[in-house]
Amino acid sequence: MxxxxxxxxxxxxxxxxxxxxIAREIDAMQLGIDGAEFALAWRDGYKPxxxxxxxxxxxxxxxxxxxxxxxxDLLQRFEIxxxxxxxxxxxxxxxxxxxxxxxxVEGLTRLKSRYTICSLSNGNIGLLADMAKHAGLPxxxxxxxxxxxxxxxxxxxxxxxxxxxxxxxxEVMLVAAHQDDLEAARKTGLKTAYIERPYEFGAARIKDxxxxxxxxxxxxxxxxxxxxxxx
Numbered sequence: 001m002x003x004x005x006x007x008x009x010x011x012x013x014x015x016x017x018x019x020x021x022i023a024r025e026i027d028a029m030q031l032g033i034d035g036a037e038f039a040l041a042w043r044d045g046y047k048p049x050x051x052x053x054x055x056x057x058x059x060x061x062x063x064x065x066x067x068x069x070x071x072x073d074l075l076q077r078f079e080i081x082x083x084x085x086x087x088x089x090x091x092x093x094x095x096x097x098x099x100x101x102x103x104x105v106e107g108l109t110r111l112k113s114r115y116t117i118c119s120l121s122n123g124n125i126g127l128l129a130d131m132a133k134h135a136g137l138p139x140x141x142x143x144x145x146x147x148x149x150x151x152x153x154x155x156x157x158x159x160x161x162x163x164x165x166x167x168x169x170x171e172v173m174l175v176a177a178h179q180d181d182l183e184a185a186r187k188t189g190l191k192t193a194y195i196e197r198p199y200e201f202g203a204a205r206i207k208d209x210x211x212x213x214x215x216x217x218x219x220x221x222x223x224x225x226x227x228x229x230x231x
Contacts, residue, residue, distance in 0.1 A: 003171055004191055004229075007111055008120035008143065008161045010152075010176035011128065013200040015108070015119075015222075016098040016135060018043065023202070025094050033078050036202050041077070043201070045070035050122065050151050060149050062124040068092045095123070096130035101197070105136050107222025110231040118143045120161055120174065122151050153184030162190075173216065175225065177207075182215055193217040193225055 012018050019039050026035035049066040052058045071092050075083065083091070111117055118141040119128050125144045132139055143161060150156040162169045169189030176182050177197040186192050193216055196209040211218045219225040 004115065004173050005167050005171040006116045006118065006161060006165050006173070007193075008118050008158075008172055008174050008190075009108075010174070010178060010181055011119050011121040011123060011131070012098075013197055014175065014177040014195055015100060015104045015137065016131065017101050017200075018095070018098050019200060019202045021098040022094055025097070029091075031078075031080050033080065036204065038074065038078060040201060040205065041074055042067070042070055045073065054151055054154070062127075062146060063122055064092065064095070064124055064127055067095055093127075093130075096127050097134050098131055100135040100137060101221070103221040103223045105138070107224075107226050109138050110223070110226035111229065112138055112140060114229065114231045116140050116165060118161065120152070120157065121145070152181060155184070155188045158185045158188040158190050175222075179212060182212075186214060191216040193219065195222060195225065196220045 009015055019036070022039035022042065023035035026033065026038050046066070049070055053061050071088065108117055117139060119139055120143050121128055122145045123131070124146045125142055128142045128144055131137065132142065143164065145151045145157055148156045148160045158174065159169060162172050165172070170191065173191035173193055174182060174185035175193045175195060177195045177200060179194065182192040182194060192214070194212065196219070198207050198209050200207055217225060217228055219228060
């Protein structure tokens with residue numbers, strides 16, 4: 001614990017509740033579709049779209065633009081018609097308006113009292129800045145894959161945090177609700193903390209949040225992580 005200086009946070013699912021936020025806004029639009037189903041389908045398109053960039057099929061592309069590619073496909077799949085371009089752009093920026101989990105702001109604020117806290121998300125900087133303003137997230141610094149022009153789990157993203165803050169990788173801890181993200185971070189020498197978010201994908205797709213011994217810490221939420229870390 002004394003060695004850790006920087007806490008870098010995955011954001012989507014770890015700090016903000018994307019599923020509930022998107023489902024609620026989609027339902028409010030009264031499009032004749034199930035908001036929860038649409039939210040899951042949108043998120044399911046994320047990794048395949050990102051892989052097109054990582055494989056070189058697409059050049060460097062911001063998550064905002066990847067979200068729009070997925071959205072355009074979903075509008076056809078769900079047979080949603082009648083939205084003009086302005087409405088589509090507003091809908092695509094729903095990812096800028098995600099609400100924090102109930103423990104996130106308090107937990108981050110407490111952790112900030114002792115550590116430097118930053119985002120480490122595949123979301124682009126403009127998206128993350130809007131989200132922080134909307135949800136009241138008290139970042140010391142907003143770091144994004146956009147800074148490194150590499151998407152997680154590329155090692156350059158994790159090592160980039162250490163380089164920016166001029167610390168050793170072992171002095172950085174990634175905090176995330178996704179074991180694959182944490183595993184990739186550990187391979188670069190970062191410490192890791194797993195946060196349980198069993199309802200990240202909604203009640204219809206409960207996650208297995210069993211402890212993994214490889215992680216430095218395991219906590220049900222960010223407030224408990226702050227308590228573990230003495231904040």
